[in-house]
Every structure is written in structure tokens, then in C-alpha cells.
Amino acid sequence: MNRHVSKLPLVALVVAVVAATVGGVAASADDSSVPDGAAFVVGKDVVTVEELDERIDALRALYGIVPPKAGKDLETFRRDAAKSVAVSMILDRQEARRGIRISDKQARDALDRYIAEQFGEGGREDFVRALGNVGTSEQDVLEELKRQLAVQRLMKDVIGSVSISDAELAAEFERRKAELGVPERRTVQNIVVADEAGAKSALDRLEKGESFRAVAADVSIDESTKDKAGELGAVAREQLEPAVGRAVFGTSKGDYYGPVEGQFGWNVGTVTAVAKPKPADFARDGAAFRTQLEAETRDDRWTSWLTARIRAADVRYADDYRPAHPDAAPTESVPAS
Template sequence: MTSRLETLARQRSTQLVAGSVALVLLVVFVVWRSERLPTEAALVVDGSVVTQADLRRDVATLRAMYGVEPPRGEAKLDTFWRDAAQATAVSRVLDQAAEAEGVTVSPRKVDEALASYVQALYQGADDTQKQFTQALATAGTSKRAVEEEIRRRLVVAALTSRVTAQAPAPTDAEVADAFAARQCTLDVPERRRLRNIVVATRAEARTIRSDLDDGARFVDLARTRSADATTSESGGDLGTVARGQLESAYGKAAFDRPPGAVFGPVETSAGWNVGQVVAVDAPSKASYGTVRDALAQQLLLERQSALWKGWLQRRVASADVRYADRYEPDHPERLPAGVASWAEGQQDRCSPDAVSDQTAGRPKETP
């Protein structure tokens, strides 16, 4: 009898264990299924699905309004769509925050903003509304989508103002300290008015340089031989620029020569260049009285930026955001770059390394 009871107990125990394992597997399967996104989803924000079609429509609207174009190349395109998905996630989080805070804008303000946008886009043109409608159709979006984008931006602007209103204005002492720490960035650097001719090959540039050395007029050669359609008609005039606005090699050549001198050939990302120094504006030291108000405003913007980024980071971190594999960004926990760089200042930029970095000639403009 005892042996029979022990056998029954072992069978019962085995059944219980098997049942428990099955229950655990069922729970895991249900959780796994619940965490999977719908097939058509690009991302989900707090239970709200953003489909891949929604994301494409958002990008089409940005293309129509701001000229945002998906890049060429598989790797760049992959990064583009991941960035677009992350930006959309932040946008949806902001929508929820605005609703929770009761931040709204009237339809009249949206209409006024849209009218101003269309007027600026087609300034002086006839039948602007017709052209605008055609442009939207070409981009694959609609007037309603543009109105929604404008409404969202107006709401975010109002929300930003509300969040950053508590930022304290800097005191006179804080502005004075910032001036002492940042004076090197406030000084006006030497600037030069330049003319430029750009061609495809070094041989062409050497021929142009030889013609100039033989007495040819720079403006004449620029008009007839420069490949830069934006400056050729003006005789190659680049305007007045600082060295830091130019590509490094070009900036060095342009700022090593005296007024009136020709320099080059110099290679840049645009091609081979021959330039001319037209005039030189000497550098000048910034005075506290001249820059005080602008510096105070910059300090306030930096404080507002810190408040906004901290507030938004907490909102994004507390939201339940999930991405489809092909849309998940490399760092979903971070804010997009455009948000992270808003109103960042030049804190304590007068160290020797910073000064050296500033005078190195960053590639910001291409002759």
C-alpha cells in the first residue's frame, strides 16, 4: 500500500510540475505576443500606433515644407528612417504633453501661419494657392497634413514657452563673468572680401592662374569660366567672410595673402579654386557695453535650453516607446540631435585648445 501511495504521489508531483511549466510558457508566449508590434507599425507610443504609411506621410509633409529629402545610399537611408522614427516618437510625446498641460492654438492662428508661410514661399508669384496645392501633390502630401504640422509647431512653441518661463534672467555679475570667460568668442575676427573661380581640374585652375598673372581681369574670367553659377555673374564675389567660415586649405591661402593678391590653385570639396583678396577688415575687440545685452540674452537662452531638454528628456524616458526593428534608432533613450543642440552656448570657450580650434578654419562654407 505504501509503495502504491508513493507512486501516486510521484505521478501527481510530475503532473503539477508539467502543468506549472506549461503555464509559465503560456505566460511568456502571451507577453511576447503582446510586445510584438503590429505588422504595419513603425513604432508605438504609449499604445498609439504610428504605421509605416503614417511615417512616410510625415516625411512627405516635411519634404514639401522644408525640403527634407531622403538621402541616397542604403546605409544613409537606413539611418534617415531611424532618425525620422525617433523624431516622430518625440513629436507624439509632445502632443500628449501639450494635451495634458491644456496647451492649444486656435484655428485662426493656424490659418494665419499657413498664409504667411505660403506668401513667403511664393513671394511675388501669381495664384500662390494653386502653386502650393500642386507642390503638395507632387510631394505626396496634403494641405490638411501641412496645417497639422503647423498646428503642432505652434503648440510646441507655446509649450516650450510655458516650460522655460521659470528660467531666471542672469544677473549683472553673471553677465560680466561670462564676458570674461568668453571674450575670445565675442571678438570680431579679421574678415576678408574675396572673389573666387572654381573649375573641375587642377590643370584648368593653373591655366586661369597663369592668365591672371599675365594681366587678365579676375571678374571677366569668373564670369566666363567659373563653374559656380551662383557667383559667376557677380565676378566670383564671395562677399566678406571670416577664416572660420571657409574650408581649411582655402582659408589658409586666402588669409595669408595681402589685399589685391591672387592665390591658388587650392582644392576644396567644390573643385579647384583660384581666388583674389579684394579687401581686408581688421579684427576688433568686443567691448562689454556693446555686447552686454546680447550676451545676457544668450545666457538666458542657455538656461531655457537646459530646462527644456531636462523636461523633455524626462517625458521621453517615462513614455512607453517601442520601435519596429528596421526603425529603432541607435540610441532610443537619447533626444534627437536637433533637440539636444538647441540654444547651446559657448561656455568657457577661451581655453588655449578652444582658441586653436577656432582659428583652424572649419569647413563651413565651400568656395
């Protein structure tokens, strides 16, 4: 991922993963406080710090995600992980109340499809070898698949059918027309270095005629682009850090920009192509907008429902594990029905 395009939050990866086996590690809590040694409590079910650490270890084994080693990043990760486990427990209870069960055969069929897609025909040996490499078992994977399938079924049950009438579609398209057009995009080559002096040196080499590919390979600290001539591809202004965006979109095609400081270092670069903005057109864009509007409706229904269940679940966190927004639903994409 390049260093200037917006990144998806890590919490989206954590939710629905960490608590694959948390259901069997509960104890009773008789009062409204969080017991010593507990990370959080859901109703009368307690998850201890040790148990949460085990869930984080499972996350590392199953998905190769390594928690930060120290500092605020580790603190945020642990708070996000605690919330993820709590939300998973709430979903478990809702699935049980609705009689949602995933059979061993359904999970096995899903696993067989996964193996065929990821490892090819006859790939079971490679799959078993991969399990050994990350320190988990086929049964762990099957249980995780059961959880994912159960959540998908719960989502469909909660959301129901979504239908946008032609009149609703046309009215909403008109209301959002200004924001639905395709913004101007610029194809950019960019070099990132650690300090302003290094950026000025890189820019000087470019202006003297040295190839962008050679300079990027020599000095750029952006590992995702340094061996690709600094190519960021075609980007809209809002995809870039504000300062970098101002520089890129204030530069004419073929000219250089920078040095400009961004979050990850000092930037210099060039604009190699400019694609003009395109206003929204209902005849051209209406079908795609219907899909977008349906997805937004599903997201809204699920988020409203889940937020209400979280607020009603009596979740209490220890101070060191309380997330920034404990009552808010995690931001996840809802699959199409």
C-alpha cells in the same frame, strides 16, 4: 549657399514637419521588440515603414524637400525622419497632458497673417493656387500651423521666464571675453573647379590679367557664385573649410591663393579686403551678449527637458531606421519668450 561656409543640418528642417498627421496611425505592440514592417515604436504606438513613407511624401508636398535618391544620404534622411516623427509624438503627448490646445480660430488667424505676408493683399487666390501646385490642402496647412503653435506654447511653458542679472552678465562676459571679440574677416573672390589642372589653368588666366568675373563665369562649378565674380563676401576663418581657410588667411590683400583642394573641388581666389579683429568690449557688446546668454539659457532648459522625455518614452527603432543619437534632443533654435 556658397560651397565653403558652414551649412545648417537638414534635420532642423525635418523636425516638427513630418509628423503633422502621424497621431492617427498607431497600433499596439505587446513586447519590447519592433514588429515586422515597423520603422519604430513609441511605447505601444507603432509607426510602420509605409506610414513613415507617407509622412515623407507629406514633407515633399508641403515644403518641396526632396529626399536623396539612394545611398548613405537617403539612409541618413530616413533615420532622421523616423526620429523626427517619434519626437513629434512625444511632444503631442506632453501637450495633451498640459491641456495645450490650439483652436481653429487661432490657426485660421495665423494662416491669414501668413497669406498676407507671403502673398500680399488679396493673395488668397495665389495661395490656393500654390497649394494645388504642391498637392496639399488648406486643411493640411491649418493642421501644421496648429502643431507649430502648440509646440511654441509648450516651449514657453517648459522654459518659463529667463532673467540674467547684471552681475551674472558681467561675470560671464569676462569669462568668455577672448571668444566674444569679432574675428578677422576677409573679403574673398573664389573659383571652384573639378580638378587641380583646371585650377592651375584658372589661376594662370587670372595672373595674366583676365578679369575674375570672366574666369569665374567661364569655369567655376560653384553655381551660387560663378555669376557673381566668385564673391564669397566677408568671411571669418572658421566659416571656411580648413584647407581653404589656411590658404585665404595666409594670403596678403590683392594676392592670389591656390590651387587648394576642398570638399567640393579645387579652389583658387583672391583676397580683396581685410578687416582687422576687434576685441570684445562690455560697454559696446554687453546688450547683445545678454540676448545671447538668454537664448542659451532657453536652449539649455528646453534641451534638458526634451532629452529626459525622449529617454523616458521607450522609443525603439528598427535597425534600418535607428538614428545616430536616438536619445538626444534634436538641435533646434528655441524662440524667445
